Amino acid sequence: MPNSASNTSISPVSHDSGTFMKPVSLVALTLQNTLSILLLRYVRTIPGPRFIKSTAVIISEVQKTIFSLLLVINEERNIAPAFKLIYNKIICQPYDTFETGIPALLYTLQNNLVFVAISNLDAATFQVSYKLKIFTTAILMVIILRRQLSFVQWLALFLLFIGIALVQIENMTSTTAKQDVNAVHGLLAVVTGCTLSSLAGVYFEKILKSNDVSVWIRNTQLGIFGIIFGTITMYLSDGTEVKEKGFLYGYTNMVWTATLVQSVGGLIVALVVKHADNILKSFATSAAILLSCIVSIVLFDFQLTLLFTLGAALVIFSLFLYSKPELILLVPIVNVIFKDKSVLF
Numbered sequence: 001m002p003n004s005a006s007n008t009s010i011s012p013v014s015h016d017s018g019t020f021m022k023p024v025s026l027v028a029l030t031l032q033n034t035l036s037i038l039l040l041r042y043v044r045t046i047p048g049p050r051f052i053k054s055t056a057v058i059i060s061e062v063q064k065t066i067f068s069l070l071l072v073i074n075e076e077r078n079i080a081p082a083f084k085l086i087y088n089k090i091i092c093q094p095y096d097t098f099e100t101g102i103p104a105l106l107y108t109l110q111n112n113l114v115f116v117a118i119s120n121l122d123a124a125t126f127q128v129s130y131k132l133k134i135f136t137t138a139i140l141m142v143i144i145l146r147r148q149l150s151f152v153q154w155l156a157l158f159l160l161f162i163g164i165a166l167v168q169i170e171n172m173t174s175t176t177a178k179q180d181v182n183a184v185h186g187l188l189a190v191v192t193g194c195t196l197s198s199l200a201g202v203y204f205e206k207i208l209k210s211n212d213v214s215v216w217i218r219n220t221q222l223g224i225f226g227i228i229f230g231t232i233t234m235y236l237s238d239g240t241e242v243k244e245k246g247f248l249y250g251y252t253n254m255v256w257t258a259t260l261v262q263s264v265g266g267l268i269v270a271l272v273v274k275h276a277d278n279i280l281k282s283f284a285t286s287a288a289i290l291l292s293c294i295v296s297i298v299l300f301d302f303q304l305t306l307l308f309t310l311g312a313a314l315v316i317f318s319l320f321l322y323s324k325p326e327l328i329l330l331v332p333i334v335n336v337i338f339k340d341k342s343v344l345f
Contacts, residue, residue: 026284028268032261033127033288038295039258041123044115045300051250052241053115054234056259057108061230063263065223071216071267089217090224097221099207104225106200108233111226113193120186121171122302127292128167128312129190131285134322135160137198144202156322163314170307286316 044050069086076082090097118126135157141147149157172183208218234242242249289312296302321327 025268029284030287030291032265032268033285034291034295036258036262036265037118037123037127037292038299039254039261040115040118041126041300043252043255043258044119046254049250051248051255052234052238052245053119054112054230054238055242055247055249056115056255057111058227058230058234059256059259060111060263061108061223061226063260065220065227067264067267068216068219068223072214072220075214075216085214086217086220089213090221096211096213100204100218100221101225101229103200103204103207104222105229106196106203107222108226108229110193110196110200111230112233112237113189113196117186117189117193120182120189122296123300124289124293124296124302124308124312125167125171126186126190127289128308128315129164129187130194131160131289131315131319132164132190133194133197134319135164136194137201138322140198140202145206150325152325152328153322155328156318156325159314159321160318163311163318166307166311166314170305170311285319289316 044053069082072086073079073082076085117130121129138147138149138153138157142149168183168187172187204218204222208215293302293304293312297304
């Protein structure tokens with residue numbers, strides 16, 4: 001699911017606080033990335049009444065909005081100034097607020113596609129495949145924000161694409177029987193979801209950098225629109241089923257836990273952006289892939305194949321290479337080819 005904070009620059013904190021929070025934020029990101037996917041996969045596959053996915057999107061948006069409001073209050077140190085700020089920034093500036101509705105709509109569609117993808121892919125396969133968002137985000141940043149990528153970063157994106165392709169080829173050609181899944185639907189949901197999320201993220205970054213509005217105010221705006229668009233989507237796609245079964249049909253303690261873990265993702269990424277660098281964020285993401293594979297083998301009878309292992313390894317290597325291009329100089333033989341450091345910039 002989306003998280004707008006990942007594209008935001010946050011002012012540095014004191015050295016002592018940063019030293020303590022760096023490992024805490026990275027461990028939190030690793031666990032959140034792992035648990036969110038595993039829990040969503042688990043609650044979508046266990047026997048019994050299955051919750052309606054569009055309602056989970058709304059629940060998650062409500063939770064994220066509440067968290068964002070609490071963080072605004074924390075920043076302002078008082079409830080009254082916080083709500084005055086919210087009133088001034090959201091109600092009194094309608095054009096600016098409505099502009100946030102565009103990425104909110106894209107994120108809402110992406111969130112629904114996440115449930116389609118996780119319902120049709122193994123947790124480990126989804127965890128690796130959804131890194132395609134890095135590829136689509138980079139392409140859109142070049143096109144929309146006119147960002148410049150180095151040759152090595154383009155190479156990293158190519159390796160990322162190849163790695164994900166290998167994982168998907170293994171998933172589609174697997175002879176292992178898988179019930180209630182459709183690899184093609186899962187892949188289409190991943191590709192479409194990644195593209196929508198990247199477009200929303202790039203557009204949201206452009207909005208964030210256009211003025212000095214707090215990231216938590218922006219997240220509140222996103223949450224409000226997310227609830228509205230999520231409700232519309234629910235009635236269009238699952239309206240009849242919701243009327244028959246009820247909004248909270250199929251919700252168990254585990255489902256509530258899954259939506260809660262998913263909704264705090266944006267807050268955790270904000271901590272990582274604040275206290276760590278890109279290479280450490282890549283480490284956390286890679287660790288999440290490995291943990292998802294291990295847990296999937298134990299709990300979901302996931303079979304690790306040579307093709308999947310090769311694809312996952314390429315994805316992990318590309319994550320590090322994209323965030324730290326100079327790592328190419330540490331690879332034997334390859335470092336001779338790239339001895340001209342101009343390719344790094």
